[in-house]
Amino acid sequence: MRELLLLIKYQFFNVMRAKWLLFYGIFFFFFTNGLLMFGSEPSKTVASLLSIILFIVPLISILYAAIYWYNSESFHSVLLTQPIQRAQVYFSSWISISVGLVGSYLIGTFGALFFHLHFDFATLVVLFYGSLLSFIFVGLGLLISVLVQDRMKGIGLTFLIWLYFAIFHDLIVFAIAWSLKEYPIEVPSLILMLLNPVDLTRVEVLLNLDLSAMMGYTGKILQKVLSGYLGPILTIGALLLWTFLPTLLGIKVFSKRDLK
């Protein structure tokens, strides 16, 4: 445990000094600031913030994690000539990259919120789930990086995965729903939603805030199904699986891999 915390500390120092994170934080500061300056009503501001978080956070998290991992491969080899375990190196990378990205995005958004003295529960819920999304996509980025040794193919694949979760998945759900419009489609839609962390996050926020205006097609169908006790348990359970499963799989793959 001590080694793990030390690795997190030093990897975090390294992550935090990257200029990327500075721009990431600045982007969220100006974006939130813009929403608060020009937004007409609070629910629309929260909805716009959620939209951009669901789009930008997964993209930056998955890409940054993959690039950071590929850039750190030689360092990991050197690190693993010290008396530490591979699982510790992998887990510390996941935590430090995620915390770095989440910290930067929260500083940016909170900076703007402080500036406008705008604090409400809905915004905090959106920011919390955005942070969770960052952990999920950093985990996916790292998993792809250990599975695909070729850097260019790996980074390309992370982009395709983001594209799928952010755009194509909902289109597929829509196509299935359209072609099966004569049948009850709640259960298949529910299964499809569980397979996409972006949709899950959207629905989870909507369930918490009752923002029906923000529904994607998947969300619209599922708000009915997921109201009550079952909904939050299912969505939170699935989100936790999405958070930890890629990292556990990544540790398993990394533990058996030959290092360059």
Add this chain to the structure above:
Amino acid sequence: MIKIQNLSKSFKKHHVLRNLNLNFETGKITALVGPNACGKTTLIRCVLGLVIPSQGQIFIDQEPQDSNGVFRKKIGYMPQVPSFPGNLSSLELFAMLEDLRKEKSSQKEKLIQHFHIENVLKQPFEQLSGGTKQKIAAVMTFMFDAPIIILDEPTAGLDPLSIVRFKELLTKKVSQGTTVVLTSHIMTEVEQLAHNLVFINEGSLVFSGKKNQLLEKTQTTNLENAVIQLFEEKKN
């Protein structure tokens, strides 16, 4: 001592190491020699636990390598191209190793002076020249008095004065009982430093023994010619 027993490694269908049996003697420098891509680096990486053998075992001081990596506490390793997080300074990197090994280095200051790197310690690692990075890696390798030192082409990026200082340090450590495994393509360096020699070709062991045994075997007067003869023998 490092003992290698029936060690084989394949990457898919490509056999990189073939049933190697070797000992690296305590308190001696053993040079690993062979043509490019003969398996030297893979062998070193197997000893360090970075590459997982397809077959066989490696014993460090009579104990098999453990999966927790605790055996690495006994090893100091200097890579051919040192790579550390670019945003961290050398001082932070030294502190990181001390933290991870749970050991304060008593040698660090002396080594920093030995390699004249006092002025660059606070600079981010990525801003240092290749030679300076190599000197930082040398400090990291020797700062814990590890009983085993593994050096992969250690002098490749060093200036002549630093090479002399590096060799002085190495000789001193060996006189204190440190076991050294060294890879180098510079035969004069091997001749000057190594007590024992291991020649590998296409993953198989061709020769393992003392320098003078190789000279006797090949009936040559210097190591360069002896090694060339081994290259030629293997070709034919």
